[in-house]
Amino acid sequence: MDLIALPASESARVQKFLRGIFNPTGDAVFLSPAQMQWKYWESHPGWTGSRSYGFVDDSGEIIAHACSWPLSLRTTESTISGVHPIDWAASPRARGAGAELLRQIRELREISCCIGGTDVAQAVVRKSGFKPAATMQILARPLRPLRQALTHPRRDWKLPARLLRNTAWIVIKSAHAPAGWVAERVLPGAIPEAVLPLAALDLAVATRYPALFEYMSKCPTARHQIWLVRHRNEPRGYFVLSFVPGQARVADAWVLSRESEEWRALYVLAVQAALEEGSTAEITTGATLQEACQGAIACGFRPYGEIDVMLYDPNARLAGVKQIHLQMLDNDLAFLHNNRIEYST
Numbered sequence: 001m002d003l004i005a006l007p008a009s010e011s012a013r014v015q016k017f018l019r020g021i022f023n024p025t026g027d028a029v030f031l032s033p034a035q036m037q038w039k040y041w042e043s044h045p046g047w048t049g050s051r052s053y054g055f056v057d058d059s060g061e062i063i064a065h066a067c068s069w070p071l072s073l074r075t076t077e078s079t080i081s082g083v084h085p086i087d088w089a090a091s092p093r094a095r096g097a098g099a100e101l102l103r104q105i106r107e108l109r110e111i112s113c114c115i116g117g118t119d120v121a122q123a124v125v126r127k128s129g130f131k132p133a134a135t136m137q138i139l140a141r142p143l144r145p146l147r148q149a150l151t152h153p154r155r156d157w158k159l160p161a162r163l164l165r166n167t168a169w170i171v172i173k174s175a176h177a178p179a180g181w182v183a184e185r186v187l188p189g190a191i192p193e194a195v196l197p198l199a200a201l202d203l204a205v206a207t208r209y210p211a212l213f214e215y216m217s218k219c220p221t222a223r224h225q226i227w228l229v230r231h232r233n234e235p236r237g238y239f240v241l242s243f244v245p246g247q248a249r250v251a252d253a254w255v256l257s258r259e260s261e262e263w264r265a266l267y268v269l270a271v272q273a274a275l276e277e278g279s280t281a282e283i284t285t286g287a288t289l290q291e292a293c294q295g296a297i298a299c300g301f302r303p304y305g306e307i308d309v310m311l312y313d314p315n316a317r318l319a320g321v322k323q324i325h326l327q328m329l330d331n332d333l334a335f336l337h338n339n340r341i342e343y344s345t
């Protein structure tokens, strides 16, 4: 089977194929023409050309599809180019086409990464030679319990109990920034290089750069905001908030220190920024670093799930690395939603 980069003129056919496999209910925001254009064909600083790849059969019908989401990792020695497949699907009448597409897509870069996915996808990923490399914790915290209760999609006996619990939760874990810590909303280009994720001997980090934040800020289905974090006027880190119905997500974050106390300060500022924005009742985040998770928990986030990070690294480029810093921005977790409110807390 030959890998084909599908052009934007194939948008309707790709959409029809993915709709047939994923069988989405409701609006299927992830398949809206604007969202597909952005994910697959809008110019991306980390990829050249179309990111919509597939196989077609003899009659020209699409039988498998995946979008290459660029994801490179930085070690102390080099930057390693990588790819994460998203919107990955194969026709059941072409057995194994999905696994073959995964094999061919990962050959386009030095490494490949898969964060979570459906049960069948995870089984195929494991069988294809990907190995567990990290765990991403998903954490969440209520922002506005009353608004959450009034807009909650599940209206049952748990509703008042949840309102009481979440109200107590945010009172007990009220988020005050430590002295001297502030966050300021900035344009993507205003994040100084000095606060971008930095590799250490045992730590590889997802590569970040202003053009990537600029790309994210053009996402048509989830607003993204970029905030610079300062301590006593010195830039110390940044976070990216994305907004989906009912929920703010800390899609990406970094602080210069590996102390959980600094991560706590960052997450407090993210909570305040989300409250200030005003449209959501809950905030979530995803992180692989222990200190980030501990910092989030210390300001009232609770773990709601764990996602396996699977890595394909045929040339052992990450052999000496013990930890990998990845966030929601490294796959579609930053912006995926069903155009309806869904809460975790």
Ligand SMILES: CC(C)(COP(=O)(O)OP(=O)(O)OC[C@H]1O[C@@H](n2cnc3c(N)ncnc32)[C@H](O)[C@@H]1OP(=O)(O)O)[C@@H](O)C(=O)NCCC(=O)NCCS
Binding pocket: 021, 022, 087, 088, 089, 090, 091, 092, 094, 095, 096, 097, 098, 099, 100, 116, 117, 118, 119, 120, 121, 123, 124
């Ligand atoms: C994930 C996917 C792309 C893999 O494509 P593929 O390699 O062509 O998959 P196959 O249909 O050949 O199935 C691969 C294996 O999963 C098994 N499988 C298929 N559908 C399954 C299901 N619904 N539940 C559990 N196992 C399933 C098959 O029996 C097969 O097992 P085997 O290798 O031991 O025989 C394809 O299964 C798919 O499109 N799934 C639906 C969409 C999806 O979940 N996408 C991933 C989003 S993260």
